[in-house]
Amino acid sequence: MQQNQTVFFSVKDATKSFPGVLALNHVSLDVKSGSVLALVGENGAGKSTLMKILSGVYQMETGEIFIDGEKVNISSPLASQHLGISIIYQELNSLLNMNIAENVFIGRETRKKGLIDKELMHEKTKILLQKVGLDIDTWTRVGTLSTAQKQMVEVAKALSFNARLIIMDEPTSSLTDTETHTLFKIIRNLKEHGVAIIFITHRLKEIFEIADDVAVMRDGEMVITLQASQTNENEIISNMVGRDIKNIFAKETADIMDVLLEVKNLSTKNFLHDINFHVRKGEILGFAGLVGAGRSEVMRAVFGIDKRETGEIYINGQMVKINNTVDAIRHGMGFVPEDRKEQALILNMNITQNISLAALEDFRRYGFIDQKKEKKEAVKYIKSLQIKTPSEEQIVGNLSGGNQQKVVIGKWMEIKPNILILDEPTRGIDVKTKKEIYMLMSKLAQQGVAIIMISSELPEILGMSDRIVVMHEGTIKGELLRNEASQENIMKLAMLN
Amino acid sequence: MSATSLEIKSTAINFWGKIKKSSSISLIFILSAMFILMYIVSPPFRSISNLLSVTKLFVPIAISGIGVCMVIITGGIDLSLGSVYGLAGVITTLILTKTNTNAFFSVLLGVGAAALFGLFNGVMIVKVNLPPFIATLASMSIARGLCYVITQGYPITGIESQGFLFIGQGAIAGIPAAVWCMVVVAIVFSIFLNKTVTGRRIYAVGGNEEATRISGVNTGRIKLLVYTLCSALAGFAGIITASKLGIGQPTSGTGFELDAIAAVAIGGASLAGGAGTVSGTIMGAAIIGILRNALVLLSVNAYWQQLIIGFVILIAVAADQISKRRK
Numbered sequence: 001m002q003q004n005q006t007v008f009f010s011v012k013d014a015t016k017s018f019p020g021v022l023a024l025n026h027v028s029l030d031v032k033s034g035s036v037l038a039l040v041g042e043n044g045a046g047k048s049t050l051m052k053i054l055s056g057v058y059q060m061e062t063g064e065i066f067i068d069g070e071k072v073n074i075s076s077p078l079a080s081q082h083l084g085i086s087i088i089y090q091e092l093n094s095l096l097n098m099n100i101a102e103n104v105f106i107g108r109e110t111r112k113k114g115l116i117d118k119e120l121m122h123e124k125t126k127i128l129l130q131k132v133g134l135d136i137d138t139w140t141r142v143g144t145l146s147t148a149q150k151q152m153v154e155v156a157k158a159l160s161f162n163a164r165l166i167i168m169d170e171p172t173s174s175l176t177d178t179e180t181h182t183l184f185k186i187i188r189n190l191k192e193h194g195v196a197i198i199f200i201t202h203r204l205k206e207i208f209e210i211a212d213d214v215a216v217m218r219d220g221e222m223v224i225t226l227q228a229s230q231t232n233e234n235e236i237i238s239n240m241v242g243r244d245i246k247n248i249f250a251k252e253t254a255d256i257m258d259v260l261l262e263v264k265n266l267s268t269k270n271f272l273h274d275i276n277f278h279v280r281k282g283e284i285l286g287f288a289g290l291v292g293a294g295r296s297e298v299m300r301a302v303f304g305i306d307k308r309e310t311g312e313i314y315i316n317g318q319m320v321k322i323n324n325t326v327d328a329i330r331h332g333m334g335f336v337p338e339d340r341k342e343q344a345l346i347l348n349m350n351i352t353q354n355i356s357l358a359a360l361e362d363f364r365r366y367g368f369i370d371q372k373k374e375k376k377e378a379v380k381y382i383k384s385l386q387i388k389t390p391s392e393e394q395i396v397g398n399l400s401g402g403n404q405q406k407v408v409i410g411k412w413m414e415i416k417p418n419i420l421i422l423d424e425p426t427r428g429i430d431v432k433t434k435k436e437i438y439m440l441m442s443k444l445a446q447q448g449v450a451i452i453m454i455s456s457e458l459p460e461i462l463g464m465s466d467r468i469v470v471m472h473e474g475t476i477k478g479e480l481l482r483n484e485a486s487q488e489n490i491m492k493l494a495m496l497n
Numbered sequence: 498m499s500a501t502s503l504e505i506k507s508t509a510i511n512f513w514g515k516i517k518k519s520s521s522i523s524l525i526f527i528l529s530a531m532f533i534l535m536y537i538v539s540p541p542f543r544s545i546s547n548l549l550s551v552t553k554l555f556v557p558i559a560i561s562g563i564g565v566c567m568v569i570i571t572g573g574i575d576l577s578l579g580s581v582y583g584l585a586g587v588i589t590t591l592i593l594t595k596t597n598t599n600a601f602f603s604v605l606l607g608v609g610a611a612a613l614f615g616l617f618n619g620v621m622i623v624k625v626n627l628p629p630f631i632a633t634l635a636s637m638s639i640a641r642g643l644c645y646v647i648t649q650g651y652p653i654t655g656i657e658s659q660g661f662l663f664i665g666q667g668a669i670a671g672i673p674a675a676v677w678c679m680v681v682v683a684i685v686f687s688i689f690l691n692k693t694v695t696g697r698r699i700y701a702v703g704g705n706e707e708a709t710r711i712s713g714v715n716t717g718r719i720k721l722l723v724y725t726l727c728s729a730l731a732g733f734a735g736i737i738t739a740s741k742l743g744i745g746q747p748t749s750g751t752g753f754e755l756d757a758i759a760a761v762a763i764g765g766a767s768l769a770g771g772a773g774t775v776s777g778t779i780m781g782a783a784i785i786g787i788l789r790n791a792l793v794l795l796s797v798n799a800y801w802q803q804l805i806i807g808f809v810i811l812i813a814v815a816a817d818q819i820s821k822r823r824k
Binding site for chain 2 (some may be wrong): 303305324325326328329330335337342343344345346347348349353357358360361363364367368369371411415
């Protein structure tokens with residue numbers, strides 16, 4: 001097997017940045033033909049950016065790509081395909097209302113005298129399907145296929161481009177064990193035909209089943225490439241997280257008191273199950289896990305935004321009925337959502353109007369809005385949260401991300417919550433504002449507020465939480481106290497089955 | 498001074514202030530330009546009676562416009578308002594002529610019936626989750642059908658109630674009663690939208706429904722309210738017209754929703770939701786009113802009138818969109 005595998009594809013020194021973020025920092029990668037390279041890293045490590053460069057969606061700022069020793073320029077997705085690179089996205093790109101042959105040959109249908117030569121198209125498709133071991137009529141509408149089958153169709157499509165390198169982005173996340181097994185059989189088959197595969201995954205077990213090499217990325221850099229047969233889970237995780245945590249966290253101790261919120265037996269249709277947790281007055285409870293683990297879903301269910309299948313919520317020991325957000329707010333809960341533009345702010349309204357939105361009842365006077373009081377509160381928050389704005393009448397859509405986030409926090413502080421849930425509170429925000437938000441969280445905790453913080457940034461979770469709950473694919477995998485938590489053991493709970 | 502009269506005063510001042518700011522400037526400009534142009538070009542335009550008939554023409558557009566403006570602010574649409582306009586007129590005149598009910602209660606029942614129809618629209622949209630366009634397209638037919646069923650196709654005549662006829666034909670202090678109706682509706686709803694908690698929530702639902710829902714506002718209830726109010730106002734407008742004409746016509750209001758929606762769009766509302774004002778709607782209605790009147794006075798062929806009005810609406814809305822995009 002080793003003899004087939006020579007490096008035919010190389011990325012050298014790729015750099016790519018976006019406003020405020022260096023996504024790839026001099027990344028190099030070698031891919032051998034007929035081999036499987038697993039690409040791992042936390043969310044935000046740069047895997048997806050790197051793959052988008054290989055598939056022509058993004059352009060590198062510096063760096064070179066070589067195929068068979070010759071420098072190439074991947075200028076567009078089409079160019080990438082012509083160079084023999086195919087990518088199969090996690091969300092798949094199937095045309096659901098068309099049949100298999102139409103999906104495979106979309107945009108390059110076989111022609112005969114100007115009309116589509118359907119016979120030839122289906123013949124060719126049949127051969128491709130045989131290669132991937134999919135025994136289905138080529139006239140079948142793709143919308144009726146299972147996810148696994150849709151994936152095989154995409155692999156068949158990749159093969160029709162004579163792909164030499166197939167990139168698969170988390171291909172097993174929606175597959176059953178049996179389907180995964182089948183996929184791996186196909187991958188091994190492809191390997192034997194000299195095709196190289198880059199396999200992005202969070203499931204370490206799979207790496208040892210199928211990969212030859214493992215490349216680990218972290219914070220936009222390629223940390224190390226290991227041979228799968230010569231490494232283990234611990235070493236991989238160590239490399240994924242090993243970073244110096246600079247102490248930018250302003251966490252001050254707060255008195256942690258009685259349990260304020262308790263959630264028992266929460267589940268939702270088809271996803272969350274057996275969710276149990278509690279949070280105390282003055283405590284900051286961190287919710288860690290990979291993206292898609294279900295953390296936001298838990299909080300949305302607790303706050304009444306989404307329906308839950310089962311589950312009881314207790315506040316101060318009493319069971320409460322929370323069927324919608326009005327109930328949740330009435331019971332003293334606040335929720336700073338993940339996506340401030342879609343879920344928290346009314347961008348065409350000004351700061352004052354956004355801040356009063358969840359607490360309008362407090363400004364009600366005979367049905368009218370007490371606009372003087374409203375203005376006073378807005379000015380108060382602008383000062384205490386240090387929101388940078390010419391006035392309280394500034395339209396929120398014109399503020400920077402950090403200041404917008406402060407407006408959202410101000411809005412939820414206005415209802416004087418006893419329980420405050422924050423979902424990725426410092427995402428996309430500059431360092432200075434992050435610090436200010438951490439200080440605010442500490443202050444609130446000191447005042448006795450129970451705080452739940454969902455975060456994908458391990459340093460943040462470790463820096464701010466008194467206790468950490470780790471989720472994995474819809475369930476809670478474990479709980480760690482502040483003094484026993486580390487990046488490694490959080491990651492282990494988040495990733496391993 | 499009580500809280501409410503202070504509010505009224507400050508609203509009146511704000512009204513003028515808002516007219517001065519924003520895209521209303523261009524509206525006033527257009528309105529004035531049209532007015533001056535017509536004054537110069539067409540002698541019949543200058544007469545008081547013509548001016549009065551112009552205002553009577555745009556009163557129903559303005560009143561229905563204010564109603565559908567609220568729906569549009571929440572990001573919805575109501576295509577049934579022309580049919581409800583006719584239905585309310587028919588119901589009111591029927592009650593007036595066939596029973597002993599006096600004018601006041603007949604009008605109340607007519608508006609009530611319209612409001613109920615609006616509630617029906619709201620339920621279809623909020624509870625059954627139908628897209629507003631489809632739901633009100635269907636109810637447009639239902640309401641119009643009801644008009645014919647109730648009247649069997651014949652207009653309702655023989656209205657003797659002076660109280661009723663005063664609404665559309667009388668005047669107070671020289672100004673038509675219908676215009677007073679419009680002024681009252683405008684002031685009430687301007688205050689409602691700009692100063693009350695519910696008014697703020699209406700704008701919030703339109704600005705970002707999901708964020709508003711997460712912020713603890715019962716967005717379903719807000720939507721039910723605006724559809725109910727929209728139909729109620731459309732019904733009221735239809736009753737004013739029935740009073741003006743002195744009969745209840747089952748065909749009354751056919752195609753009217755276009756004028757009302759156009760008035761709102763010209764007035765600066767975004768059909769995507771989140772923006773729209775009472776003052777803008779009234780100016781939009783005035784522009785349409787003067788335009789229709791101008792085309793008649795200039796003896797423009799009736800077929801061409803339709804074409805021209807369509808173009809004017811297109812240009813007005815496009816100009817507004819372009820100016821918004823530049824901001």
